[in-house]
Amino acid sequence: xxxxxxxxxxxxxxxxxxxxxxxxxxxxxxxxxxxxxxxxxxxxxxxxxxxxxxxxxxxxxxxxxxxxxxxxxxxxxxxxxxxxxxxxxxxxxxxxxxxxxxxxxxxxxxxxxxxxxxxxxxxxxxxxxxxxxxxxxxxxxxxxxxxxxxxxxxxxxxxxxxxxxxxxxxxxxxxxxxxxxxxxxxxxxxxxxxxxxxxxxxxxxxxxxxxxxxxxxxxxxxxxxxxxxxxxxxxxxxxxxxxxxxxxxxxxxxxxxxxxxxxxxxxxxxxxxxxxxxxxxxxxxxxxxxxxxxxxxxxxxxxxxxxxxxxxxxxxxxxxxx
Amino acid sequence: xxxxxxxxxxxxxxxxxxxxxxxxxxxxxxxxxxxxxxxxxxxxxxxxxxxxxxxxxxxxxxxxxxxxxxxxxxxxxxxxxxxxxxxxxxxxxxxxxxxxxxxxxxxxxxxxxxxxxxxxxxxxxxxxxxxxxxxxxxxxxxxxxxxxxxxxxxxxxxxxxxxxxxxxxxxxxxxxxxxxxxxxxxxxxxxxxxxxxxxxxxxxxxxxxxxxxxxxxxxxxxxxxxxxxxxxxxxxxxxxxxxxxxxxxxxxxxxxxxxxxxxxxxxxxxxxxxxxxxxxxxxxxxxxxxxxxxxxxxxxxxxxxxxxxxxxxxxxxxxxxxxxxxxxxxxxxxxxxxxxxxxxxxxxxxxxxxxxxxxxxxxxxxxxxxxxxxxxxxxxxx
Numbered sequence: 139x140x141x142x143x144x145x146x147x148x149x150x151x152x153x154x155x156x157x158x159x160x161x162x163x164x165x166x167x168x169x170x171x172x173x174x175x176x177x178x179x180x181x182x183x184x185x186x187x188x189x190x191x192x193x194x195x196x197x198x199x200x201x202x203x204x205x206x207x208x209x210x211x212x213x214x215x216x217x218x219x220x221x222x223x224x225x226x227x228x229x230x231x232x233x234x235x236x237x238x239x240x241x242x243x244x245x246x247x248x249x250x251x252x253x254x255x256x257x258x259x260x261x262x263x264x265x266x267x268x269x270x271x272x273x274x275x276x277x278x279x280x281x282x283x284x285x286x287x288x289x290x291x292x293x294x295x296x297x298x299x300x301x302x303x304x305x306x307x308x309x310x311x312x313x314x315x316x317x318x319x320x321x322x323x324x325x326x327x328x329x330x331x332x333x334x335x336x337x338x339x340x341x342x343x344x345x346x347x348x349x350x351x352x353x354x355x356x357x358x359x360x361x362x363x364x365x366x367x368x369x370x371x372x373x374x375x376x377x378x379x380x381x382x383x384x385x386x387x388x389x390x391x392x393x394x395x396x397x398x399x400x401x402x403x404x405x406x407x408x409x410x411x412x413x414x415x416x417x418x419x420x421x422x423x424x425x426x427x428x429x430x431x432x433x434x435x436x437x438x439x440x441x442x443x444x445x446x447x448x449x450x451x452x453x454x455x456x457x458x459x460x
Numbered sequence: 461x462x463x464x465x466x467x468x469x470x471x472x473x474x475x476x477x478x479x480x481x482x483x484x485x486x487x488x489x490x491x492x493x494x495x496x497x498x499x500x501x502x503x504x505x506x507x508x509x510x511x512x513x514x515x516x517x518x519x520x521x522x523x524x525x526x527x528x529x530x531x532x533x534x535x536x537x538x539x540x541x542x543x544x545x546x547x548x549x550x551x552x553x554x555x556x557x558x559x560x561x562x563x564x565x566x567x568x569x570x571x572x573x574x575x576x577x578x579x580x581x582x583x584x585x586x587x588x589x590x591x592x593x594x595x596x597x598x599x600x601x602x603x604x605x606x607x608x609x610x611x612x613x614x615x616x617x618x619x620x621x622x623x624x625x626x627x628x629x630x631x632x633x634x635x636x637x638x639x640x641x642x643x644x645x646x647x648x649x650x651x652x653x654x655x656x657x658x659x660x661x662x663x664x665x666x667x668x669x670x671x672x673x674x675x676x677x678x679x680x681x682x683x684x685x686x687x688x689x690x691x692x693x694x695x696x697x698x699x700x701x702x703x704x705x706x707x708x709x710x711x712x713x714x715x716x717x718x719x720x721x722x723x724x725x726x727x728x729x730x731x732x733x734x735x736x737x738x739x740x741x742x743x744x745x746x747x748x749x750x751x752x753x754x755x756x757x758x759x760x761x762x763x764x765x766x767x768x769x770x771x772x773x774x775x776x777x778x779x780x781x782x783x784x785x786x787x788x789x790x791x792x793x794x795x796x797x798x799x800x801x802x803x804x805x806x807x808x809x810x811x812x813x814x815x816x817x818x819x820x821x822x823x824x825x826x827x828x829x830x831x832x833x834x835x836x837x838x839x840x841x842x
Contacts, residue, residue: 186664186829189667189668190668191664191667191668191829192829208671211668212668212669212670214668216665216668217665218661218664218665218668220661220664221661222657222660222661222662222663222664222665222666223660223662223665224473224477224660224662225660226477227473227477235469235473236665236669238469239466239469239470239666239669239670240669241465280665283665
């Protein structure tokens with residue numbers, strides 16, 4: 139059996155506010171696990187509990203079939219949502235120091251830190267102070283800090299927030315390498331579309347409860363919802379509301395949710411009658427659409443949906459308690 | 461990784477960062493210069509006892525001896541010479557070759573330039589008068605030896621009290637000022653360092669690796685060592701002077717050496733508490749107001765130490781654990797502290813440190829991970 143990190147029945151409240159309500163989470167080795175949900179859903183609290191930074195009101199964290207100990211946790215790697223590095227320390231010195239806190243000797247720590255910096259494209263910034271790096275570079279150093287002791291378990295809280303696409307790609311590759319090498323990986327994100335291709339299994343949190351859990355491919359296939367994607371802007375009245383409605387629109391085109399039993403061919407013909415469609419497809423729902431379906435929150439309820447494109451990130455902002 | 465290894469690593473990081481700061485070396489250099497100046501300057505200024513050249517006309521060994529004894533009690537060095545006549549002696553004074561001329565004989569006279577050696581002049585005048593009395597009584601048939609002995613036996617004794625008092629007070633002031641500045645500076649440094657780590661979320665990364673206690677004590681020990689290094693720059697010159705056999709102001713050596721246990725208690729007490737206070741705040745700007753209660757206690761102790769260490773209040777505050785680190789060293793310098801007081805003060809201090817460390821660790825552990833707003837001690841401990 140592969141080593142698994144397991145959390146069961148986690149409950150946490152801060153004062154009157156319930157932050158986690160009977161949450162289960164499974165992080166088996168060799169799979170990319172995404173902990174997704176809007177800001178305030180309870181992702182960070184859950185991760186802090188995994189790491190023992192916070193003691194839950196109820197529930198337990200298991201590792202390899204037994205209750206996780208402090209020593210277990212100290213051997214894992216954690217990248218918190220808000221980046222935490224000493225700004226006035228040099229990059230390599232800081233990573234080596236963290237490696238030593240993990241019990242590596244100075245030479246081994248420095249070697250490991252240098253290797254990681256090379257891999258993350260920061261080999262030439264090792265002697266710079268953290269305060270002299272850009273935000274994206276700091277984020278990469280933060281990932282290096284989480285991985286400097288070669289942990290089995292890697293827990294990354296919002297690792298991609300604020301990164302440019304190239305940096306997202308680089309960080310994704312490094313984390314996927316960790317999983318392919320047999321490690322355990324859990325990462326969180328509120329940007330559901332951004333991590334859609336990276337996640338193999340997801341746990342979706344909303345208001346502290348798990349609203350969706352499972353293999354991404356299975357979840358998408360199991361959903362009865364289907365969407366028609368066209369590469370043109372679809373205006374009001376073009377399509378019969380009983381057949382489909384617009385859920386999002388941007389420069390790349392429009393996405394229409396097909397009503398149960400609707401014929402995608404008829405909807406496509408209605409659009410083609412008004413505009414010249416060159417690219418289209420009938421697709422299963424994306425992660426943000428699965429989230430919307432699971433939470434029961436009607437995107438139309440938020441107002442100007444037809445006119446404004448809805449991205450999961452927009453939905454995520456402010457929809458949960460902060 | 462054991463707890464102590466983690467404490468050592470955290471402390472050595474604090475030390476390393478401090479040693480890389482320019483301001484640390486500026487403060488050390490400044491303290492070293494000031495302290496060296498304070499130790500060297502008095503010796504350079506102090507030219508020893510004043511020295512006077514005195515010429516005596518018609519002197520006797522008895523007169524010269526009386527002059528020497530009187531000079532000694534005035535802390536004056538005399539160089540005596542003889543001259544044959546009043547005129548020649550007066551000429552020597554006028555030329556500035558000697559300071560005072562003392563003429564015994566039929567008409568006892570003291571000659572000096574106006575405003576010069578006034579005390580010596582008055583004393584010489586008195587001695588001459590006495591000598592004249594002895595001479596006359598001798599002329600009247602009394603034995604001069606007996607008369608002299610009778611006169612000497614009737615001389616009033618001079619007893620000087622508290623010869624070192626002012627210098628002890630100065631030592632006490634130096635020690636309490638140094639302790640006060642050191643504790644306030646280090647306290648703020650620990651609190652703001654903790655607050656920065658909390659605000660920057662560095663603590664969150666570190667808490668996933670080491671125990672909160674290791675973070676707190678590592679910081680306290682690291683900052684404490686930085687403080688002691690800084691202090692040593694101020695203490696080294698007087699200790700060096702002591703080592704080569706020089707004199708220090710009375711009370712400074714016992715105050716410096718004897719204060720060490722109270723300095724340790726003060727640092728342990730105030731710095732760990734400051735660490736807990738730093739963990740309660742959410743932003744670095746809140747640190748100063750958060751440590752204000754601690755600063756007020758220190759300011760109060762400082763004033764008591766400076767002005768009332770010898771009073772019953774000072775005696776009590778030298779035992780009370782929050783104030784003893786400031787007040788007791790001063791009582792050591794002034795020599796007011798009894799052994800029983802010292803033992804009691806140390807015992808109370810150590811017990812309080814143990815309790816405070818426990819409480820501070822608890823507060824720190826529960827507060828360091830809770831961000832978003834400033835926390836109250838009560839809600840953290842609840």
